[in-house]
Amino acid sequence: MMKEFPKEALDLDEMILSYIRRGTDHQDSEEFNRLALLVFELQVKYIPIYRCYCEKRGIHPENISSWDQVPALPTDAFKVMDLAMFPSFTVRTFMTSGTTKPEERGKVGYDDGGLQLMDATIDEAASVFLFPERIKTKILILAPSPDTVPHMIMAYGMNRLKESFGLPQSRFLIGQDGFEVQVLVDELRRSEANGIPTTICGGSFGFVNFFDYCREKGLRFKLPPGSRTLDAGGFKGRSREVKREEFVGAGEEFLGIPKYYSVNLLGMTEVSSQFYDNTLRNFQRGLDLPETKVNPPWTRTLVVDPDTLEPLPQGKVGLLRHFDLANRGHIAAIQTDDLGRTTSEGFEIYGRSRGEEARGCSLTIEEMTRIQKD
Amino acid sequence: MEIIEVDAYYVPPDFRSQVKDFRTEVYQDENITIHLKIPQISNSFVETLTDHLKKRRETYLASLPIGKIIDVLDEASRKWLERDYPLRKLALKTIPFTTRFSREVVEASIDVEMGSSLREDIWHALCSEIKNPLFLDDFQYSPELNGYSRAFGPKLIISIFSENIPALPHLLFMRSALLKAACLGKVATGEPTFAPLYLKTIEEIDPEMAESMAVLYWRGGEQDIEEAAFHHADAVIMFGGVEACESLREKIPRGVKALLHGHRLGFGIIGQKRLCRKGLRELAASVALDCSMFDQHACLAPHIYYLEAGGEVSPKEFCRTLAEAMERLNLKMPRGKISPGEASAIHQLRAKYEFRELNGEEVLLLASPHGTDWTIVYEKDPGIFSPSPLNRFIRIFGVEDILQILPSVKSIAPYLQNAAVAIGDEREKELIRRLGELGVARITSPGKMPIPSMMWHHDGISPLASLLRWCDIEKKDP
Numbered sequence: 001m002m003k004e005f006p007k008e009a010l011d012l013d014e015m016i017l018s019y020i021r022r023g024t025d026h027q028d029s030e031e032f033n034r035l036a037l038l039v040f041e042l043q044v045k046y047i048p049i050y051r052c053y054c055e056k057r058g059i060h061p062e063n064i065s066s067w068d069q070v071p072a073l074p075t076d077a078f079k080v081m082d083l084a085m086f087p088s089f090t091v092r093t094f095m096t097s098g099t100t101k102p103e104e105r106g107k108v109g110y111d112d113g114g115l116q117l118m119d120a121t122i123d124e125a126a127s128v129f130l131f132p133e134r135i136k137t138k139i140l141i142l143a144p145s146p147d148t149v150p151h152m153i154m155a156y157g158m159n160r161l162k163e164s165f166g167l168p169q170s171r172f173l174i175g176q177d178g179f180e181v182q183v184l185v186d187e188l189r190r191s192e193a194n195g196i197p198t199t200i201c202g203g204s205f206g207f208v209n210f211f212d213y214c215r216e217k218g219l220r221f222k223l224p225p226g227s228r229t230l231d232a233g234g235f236k237g238r239s240r241e242v243k244r245e246e247f248v249g250a251g252e253e254f255l256g257i258p259k260y261y262s263v264n265l266l267g268m269t270e271v272s273s274q275f276y277d278n279t280l281r282n283f284q285r286g287l288d289l290p291e292t293k294v295n296p297p298w299t300r301t302l303v304v305d306p307d308t309l310e311p312l313p314q315g316k317v318g319l320l321r322h323f324d325l326a327n328r329g330h331i332a333a334i335q336t337d338d339l340g341r342t343t344s345e346g347f348e349i350y351g352r353s354r355g356e357e358a359r360g361c362s363l364t365i366e367e368m369t370r371i372q373k374d
Numbered sequence: 375m376e377i378i379e380v381d382a383y384y385v386p387p388d389f390r391s392q393v394k395d396f397r398t399e400v401y402q403d404e405n406i407t408i409h410l411k412i413p414q415i416s417n418s419f420v421e422t423l424t425d426h427l428k429k430r431r432e433t434y435l436a437s438l439p440i441g442k443i444i445d446v447l448d449e450a451s452r453k454w455l456e457r458d459y460p461l462r463k464l465a466l467k468t469i470p471f472t473t474r475f476s477r478e479v480v481e482a483s484i485d486v487e488m489g490s491s492l493r494e495d496i497w498h499a500l501c502s503e504i505k506n507p508l509f510l511d512d513f514q515y516s517p518e519l520n521g522y523s524r525a526f527g528p529k530l531i532i533s534i535f536s537e538n539i540p541a542l543p544h545l546l547f548m549r550s551a552l553l554k555a556a557c558l559g560k561v562a563t564g565e566p567t568f569a570p571l572y573l574k575t576i577e578e579i580d581p582e583m584a585e586s587m588a589v590l591y592w593r594g595g596e597q598d599i600e601e602a603a604f605h606h607a608d609a610v611i612m613f614g615g616v617e618a619c620e621s622l623r624e625k626i627p628r629g630v631k632a633l634l635h636g637h638r639l640g641f642g643i644i645g646q647k648r649l650c651r652k653g654l655r656e657l658a659a660s661v662a663l664d665c666s667m668f669d670q671h672a673c674l675a676p677h678i679y680y681l682e683a684g685g686e687v688s689p690k691e692f693c694r695t696l697a698e699a700m701e702r703l704n705l706k707m708p709r710g711k712i713s714p715g716e717a718s719a720i721h722q723l724r725a726k727y728e729f730r731e732l733n734g735e736e737v738l739l740l741a742s743p744h745g746t747d748w749t750i751v752y753e754k755d756p757g758i759f760s761p762s763p764l765n766r767f768i769r770i771f772g773v774e775d776i777l778q779i780l781p782s783v784k785s786i787a788p789y790l791q792n793a794a795v796a797i798g799d800e801r802e803k804e805l806i807r808r809l810g811e812l813g814v815a816r817i818t819s820p821g822k823m824p825i826p827s828m829m830w831h832h833d834g835i836s837p838l839a840s841l842l843r844w845c846d847i848e849k850k851d852p
Contacts, residue, residue, distance in 0.1 A: 052732045074725035081729055306714035307745040309721065319718055335725075337718035353715035 142202025660821025
């Protein structure tokens with residue numbers, strides 16, 4: 001067993017960290033490519049099974065010159081084995097949800113360095129796409145805290161948001177006894193009264209359940225200016241699918257949150273970074289850019305042909321493949337089964353290509369926030 | 375660019391003036407544009423049509439001798455088996471387009487379906503189910519009864535087709551005609567072109583018989599239309615998903631017979647005696663055909679082939695020979711196009727097996743050199759019947775003793791249908807007996823899974839006899 005964390009990984013983490021800390025307003029592709037190849041080299045060196053996988057495809061760090069030649073790993077591979085770079089240094093394991101069968105849950109192990117990278121991506125991305133005016137707000141989270149669900153990456157990420165961007169009154173709203181809906185109502189009333197901007201974040205379906213609750217109880221809130229929502233997870237595989245316009249409309253109706261302040265993000269257990277909508281950033285900065293999910297500079301997204309897995313030109317619909325420098329601790333190139341297409345700034349996602357299995361953290365959150373009809 | 379106009383419906387010649395409004399759906403790719411003509415229908419239209427079909431049945435089909443009906447059906451099958459038959463040529467353009475099966479698969483499918491629907495097959499099917507086909511014409515002496523019996527079919531059968539097997543809808547029209555029943559078919563959105571063409575063939579041969587047959591398209595669950603149709607029917611036959619069948623069951627009025635063919639699962643079993651060098655390539659070619667025909671979309675297709683260890687050829691070695699056969703067959707009869715979701719499911723599942731293999735597990739992944747054309751995965755039987763993601767993805771499970779598979783087969787008992795069995799020793803009888811008890815409806819040899827005879831008790835029922843009503847004369851003095 002490895003006794004000491006290898007220095008070359010520490011050094012690489014340092015380089016990636018400073019690249020992430022440069023923020024999202026640059027496109028230094030040369031440096032991205034250099035770091036991507038270093039990450040690949042290290043993953044091939046330390047993850048023997050990934051090395052075999054690449055060798056079978058005739059790919060070695062010496063014979064490629066660009067990040068897009070790096071063999072991508074289908075997400076289901078995480079269901080059959082531990083792909084952490086340094087398993088003996090794993091401090092935290094996140095698991096995919098959407099199924100109760102443990103053998104059908106993907107597991108991704110993080111070492112300390114990997115967690116630091118993820119923390120940095122959360123801070124940098126949120127400070128541009130969720131809090132572009134660099135303010136702190138009260139953050140109310142429609143999810144359980146990481147203490148209750150240590151394997152849920154969304155809970156981890158939301159906790160980081162709370163620590164970096166939350167005022168002291170911020171809190172999680174799913175406890176041992178489920179969704180504390182009365183606490184949420186009280187907190188929102190308090191915000192209305194004291195005028196403190198409030199951010200509500202959580203699984204997309206958790207919001208829908210709360211909107212249903214408001215509709216049923218005749219509740220309406222007028223949250224102070226600067227309040228916003230952040231939802232993640234989407235609706236695929238859910239009892240009902242809610243269109244974005246409908247979702248945003250409900251945010252305006254029940255919470256009094258203007259449409260530009262409803263932000264959606266795509267997060268995946270297998271990818272450390274998050275992909276935000278550019279709506280709030282565009283609004284705050286007066287940018288007239290098409291709405292899209294954005295690739296922050298430390299990530300890239302390709303669209304590949306579903307049958308051959310060969311890259312497709314921009315605009316063509318296919319399967320999304322992400323490359324994330326912050327994935328240093330497991331595998332950087334991830335082949336998803338999400339359908340989408342690339343845009344000038346990032347990509348659009350149309351949902352899972354396979355409809356039958358629900359994906360994302362949203363499912364368990366739905367179960368936890370389902371409000372009993374009395 | 376070729377433009378083809380094709381009907382997604384068929385109404386009898388004497389009813390055509392009643393079809394007034396159409397809409398056209400246009401489908402196109404780089405080489406071909408298809409204008410699909412669909413009539414606008416209402417529940418009153420369906421009522422008038424069913425009325426027409428029943429009346430014309432009464433004046434013709436109901437009293438047509440069974441021998442003559444068989445003549446017509448046999449001639450129809452023979453026409454479709456001719457390479458130059460214009461309607462076959464048309465179907466070979468439209469079906470690959472609507473279903474995304476390759477032309478070769480559709481061609482094989484027409485040959486298989488029509489080749490098993492000839493005079494002798496039809497006659498045997500009737501004899502196997504009702505002993506004497508002349509019971510359908512008139513009272514016949516029955517020695518067991520020491521009296522006379524006659525069988526009456528339904529007046530009108532509604533048949534709901536699925537899209538997974540091209541050229542299957544003809545079977546429902548054949549069965550209806552043999553029962554001297556009028557038949558209204560509902561085509562599937564995914565493949566609306568074959569059934570209307572088949573009825574044109576019947577019209578070419580016997581236009582009067584065609585007066586009691588029709589095909590329409592409506593959306594599944596379209597309440598008014600379905601109610602109108604079911605209300606006038608004596609029997610409903612449906613092919614489709616398990617849930618679709620269940621939801622249909624609730625809509626069928628009491629007193630209307632229902633034969634619901636929900637989706638089923640198939641598998642194969644090869645014992646150690648059969649895993650020998652001699653004939654290995656032939657056996658592999660047979661298994662490859664089972665796994666490739668209809669791109670595994672048929673209920674008849676195998677999800678798993680169980681292979682017994684201890685023979686001259688190990689299960690793993692057989693997989694390598696099978697891989698060659700899958701590739702050869704794919705060159706000859708290419709797999710059709712599949713959706714992004716289907717392709718993604720195959721890539722993701724391949725990855726799981728590839729990683730287990732790289733991890734040193736007793737697992738093997740063999741896959742087509744390009745894309746997702748075919749996949750073989752080998753592992754020791756995990757004791758769970760795991761369905762395949764289809765589209766030529768076969769799981770090979772190694773077992774120590776072939777009888778070990780029974781518990782996992784039992785776990786899917788309600789969905790059992792078709793099994794290929796090749797054991798080659800005295801255990802075969804025992805295995806077959808147990809499979810029959812568990813609910814398997816058809817046992818055949820490798821290579822024959824996709825080709826049931828017309829005599830087959832489809833999903834374990836008698837498709838003809840179960841729709842008949844009998845009248846017996848038990849009277850000594852006339």
